[in-house]
Amino acid sequence: MNPTPSSSNIVTIDTAALTYNYRIVSSSLPSGVELLAMVKGDGYGHGMVESARAFAKAGCHLFGVAEACEGVWLRQAGVEGEIFVMVGFQPDAVEYFFTSNLTPVVFSADAVELLSKTAVRLGREITLHLKIDTGMSRLGVMPGEVATFAELIENLPGIRLGGLLSHFPEADNVDSPNTINAFRVYSEACRSIETQFSGIRHIANSGAVLNFPETLCDMGRAGIALYGYSPSGQWQHGKVGDTYLKPAMSFTTRIAKVKEVATGVGISYGHSYVTTRPTRLAVLPVGYEDGYSRLLSNRGEILVHGKRVPILGRVCMNLCMVDITDIEGVQAGDEAVLLGEQGDEKITADDIAAWAETISYEVLCMLGNNNQRKFI
Ligand SMILES: *Cc1c(COP(=O)(O)O)cnc(C)c1O
Numbered sequence: 001m002n003p004t005p006s007s008s009n010i011v012t013i014d015t016a017a018l019t020y021n022y023r024i025v026s027s028s029l030p031s032g033v034e035l036l037a038m039v040k041g042d043g044y045g046h047g048m049v050e051s052a053r054a055f056a057k058a059g060c061h062l063f064g065v066a067e068a069c070e071g072v073w074l075r076q077a078g079v080e081g082e083i084f085v086m087v088g089f090q091p092d093a094v095e096y097f098f099t100s101n102l103t104p105v106v107f108s109a110d111a112v113e114l115l116s117k118t119a120v121r122l123g124r125e126i127t128l129h130l131k132i133d134t135g136m137s138r139l140g141v142m143p144g145e146v147a148t149f150a151e152l153i154e155n156l157p158g159i160r161l162g163g164l165l166s167h168f169p170e171a172d173n174v175d176s177p178n179t180i181n182a183f184r185v186y187s188e189a190c191r192s193i194e195t196q197f198s199g200i201r202h203i204a205n206s207g208a209v210l211n212f213p214e215t216l217c218d219m220g221r222a223g224i225a226l227y228g229y230s231p232s233g234q235w236q237h238g239k240v241g242d243t244y245l246k247p248a249m250s251f252t253t254r255i256a257k258v259k260e261v262a263t264g265v266g267i268s269y270g271h272s273y274v275t276t277r278p279t280r281l282a283v284l285p286v287g288y289e290d291g292y293s294r295l296l297s298n299r300g301e302i303l304v305h306g307k308r309v310p311i312l313g314r315v316c317m318n319l320c321m322v323d324i325t326d327i328e329g330v331q332a333g334d335e336a337v338l339l340g341e342q343g344d345e346k347i348t349a350d351d352i353a354a355w356a357e358t359i360s361y362e363v364l365c366m367l368g369n370n371n372q373r374k375f376i
Contacts, residue, residue: 008254008285011371012340013046017248018054021226025209026058028240033216035209036062036084036202038223040070044361045368046227046248049077050375055226056081064221068093071102084129087139094118097126105165107131107139112152112159119158127162128153129199132189134166134182143189150193163199164190168215171207172231179208183215207231210240229360233350247348250340251367255304255332257283258324267321268313273298275312280325282309284336287318291366292338295356296320304336305329306343339367 026035037060038044043051052063052074061081065071071083084103089096094114097104106112106128119126130149133140141149146164153161166186170178186203200218206225208215224231228247230238238245260280267273267281282304288294292315300311302322309322324330339347349360356363 007372008256009290009371010252011045011368011373012250012252013050013368013373013375014246014248014250015050015054015375017228017246018046018051018226019057021228021245021248022055022058022060024240024243024245025220025222025225026060029209029216029220030213032218034062034219035060036064036219036221037226038064038221039074040064040066040086040223041361041365042369044223044227045364045366047368047373047375049074049079050373051227052077052079062219064223068096068100068102072096072100075100075102095122098122098124103162104128105131105139107133107141109149109152112149112156116156116159125158125160127160127199129163129165130161132164132166132186134168134185134189134203135178136167136169138167140166143185143192146189147192150196154196161197161199163218164193164197164201165221166203168203168205168208171205171212171215172233173207174211174232179212179215183212205231210237224361227364229349229364231359233353233359235348235350247340249349249364249368251338251371252340253284253286253336253338255282255330255334255336256285256319257332258330259283266313268297268316270314273313277325279312279323280330281312281321282324282330282334282336284320284322284338285318286320286338287316289317289370291363291368291370292320293356293358293366295358296352299355300338300352301347301355302336302338303342303345303347304334306345308345308347339363 037055039048039052042048064084066087068085068089086105131140170176202219204215204220206222209220209222228245265275286292294315297314301308312321312323349363352363353360
């Protein structure tokens with residue numbers, strides 16, 4: 001017997017789908033353009049290490065994480081290749097860039113100077129990439145500061161400028177002129193140091209990789225597309241040429257109880273739903289603590305016996321109720337699918353995102369990072 005029983009709620013990750021998606025996206029790129037796989041957010045909820053391994057199977061040797069600790073975990077798990085740390089680091093974490101061979105993305109003079117000082121002290125060299133703000137108003141130096149930073153980096157020992165990068169705020173929107181405008185700003189900033197710069201340029205996220213290939217430069221940095229979704233929130237857009245990407249995550253549970261209630265009965269906290277007919281309910285052991293948002297109250301749908309059924313009333317911490325009046329023969333212990341396929345029906349992370357007023361990214365992170373995962 002296992003030392004602990006497994007949860008009724010299981011997130012299943014199809015690692016072959018991850019490998020497939022990386023292969024489809026990377027083989028669509030012009031020759032010479034590399035594809036970095038973003039595995040931050042614990043691989044968008046799919047498991048950082050398992051996702052990195054699945055992408056590596058398709059030839060991926062470039063990975064992106066948010067923090068240095070994630071890069072160290074990847075190394076400890078034996079992941080090879082280049083690992084970019086995207087959101088900076090605290091001064092006390094600087095040595096990990098050397099000991100774990102991580103590539104820092106920098107956007108402050110302090111970080112540049114600390115990396116140089118540490119490189120000298122350790123007798124090492126390190127390649128860093130400079131982030132430019134071309135409209136996210138987030139991390140990144142302003143385009144007018146790029147030349148100054150390039151000079152600072154050139155004049156300090158132990159460090160070298162390996163790349164210039166930026167990030168698009170609206171590449172998921174094919175109709176927005178923002179991406180082309182931001183790319184112009186980025187290109188001009190790169191040009192301002194053209195004579196002394198020999199590194200690579202990269203700006204394209206999934207939206208740009210799928211919709212604006214003219215912005216690919218030397219490397220795409222894809223996240224959501226590799227997990228099988230389009231950043232636009234419409235699964236129909238989640239394709240490369242004519243080939244659809246494959247969502248890799250599904251989320252299932254087992255019905256905890258089936259019960260009948262009469263007309264006019266309130267359901268769950270606040271009685272936000274009152275039955276309008278004699279109603280058969282299935283009670284599911286899934287709630288907001290499992291990443292199934294309370295915003296799905298009276299809005300979400302799940303699959304039982306291959307049919308879509310609606311959530312009735314509020315989603316509780318560990319439970320929610322669905323209407324199975326129209327489905328015969330449902331019993332406690334039957335499988336219910338909250339994300340994924342059952343019979344001919346399918347619920348996508350985009351469906352859940354629309355009901356919960358968010359994006360597939362958040363749905364995948366919330367479900368994947370709050371449940372037991374099974375890798376197949
Ligand atoms: C998350 C992230 C990406 C990937 O974005 P997707 O929309 O998931 O493709 C690319 N670059 C940076 C800097 C990021 O933080």
